[in-house]
Amino acid sequence: MARTRASSPSLDPMDGLAFLLSQVGAHAAARFAERLVPLELAPPHAGILKVIKRADGLSQQALGEKLGVFPSRLVALLDDLEKRGLVERRDSPTDRRSYALYLTDAGRDALEKLDRTAREHQDALCAALDESERAQLADYLARIAAQQQLTPGVHPGFRKLDRPEGRRGGSPGPC
Template sequence: MIFGVKSSGPSAGPPRGGSGAAFLVAQVGAHAASMFAERLAALGLSPPHAGILRALSGAPGISQRALGTMLGILPSRLVILLDELDERGLLERRDDPDDRRTYRLFVTDKGQESLEAIGRVARAHQVALCAALSDDERRTLADLLSRIADEQGLTPGVHPGFRKMGSAAPRTGPKGPRPRGAPRR
């Protein structure tokens, strides 16, 4: 668990009744992300891998720098992810004749096949996730979420990740001594 916050007092606020829309989006969203990651694992890929391949297929020849900026992945992490995709032969790093510092990234034929497999996985995932809804309702859901995403300034097709999630409460004092492995008494 991570969240779990609904209306406190008897007052009536947005998150009344069971759970509010905001909490439900986060809850179902985390569930959806986990389920999708699990399906992707069957292909030997992680969500970041899939996002990179997809972005790359839409912007062939892009540099690592530009790709990282586009997807919000730090350079140091991107190197590792690209190495993994490179090792699998799903993408190619070609030299840039105009700037010997940079690479030009391309999806290989094998990478294209992976991309298609990812698409099939994504479709199966969506069907499973929205099993409780009719086609019309699923479209309504997508429309509402789409409008929120737009108004909130989210980049279409780019998952924001979970950068600023934990912490918020740095351990203060020296955590008073407490007998190891036992209740203090």
């Protein structure tokens, strides 16, 4: 067999770039989840807190759509956060069926701790790269994410297809 094409960095496609992405990505996710344990949070909680902070007063419906999480699953996740006093379910002033979600002061504190944790995590994870290499890596990944139509800030989890709901509004928007 002639060596096809230019120097591919590795020979076996299963040890290739796609595998590396998946391997390092899974590692990153697992280590992040680990760091969240002392905060008594799981990764989905983190995403929820972040979205509520940016869109105070939104409904569970809206939250679930933004994160690609099923309504029934949101109930349990929000129960956790409410029980711990990080999130409040206030009655919506306009629609008595729905709630308006708000961060409490404790919720804002938790979000700050969470941001610190995420920063530490990222530093530890990328210890092998210097500052400019990290920027270059982030650029590559952002370009892949954009080309693959991943919604910024939304983790695919393990959905079969990203974006289970048909609609994905035109603007990549704030979140």
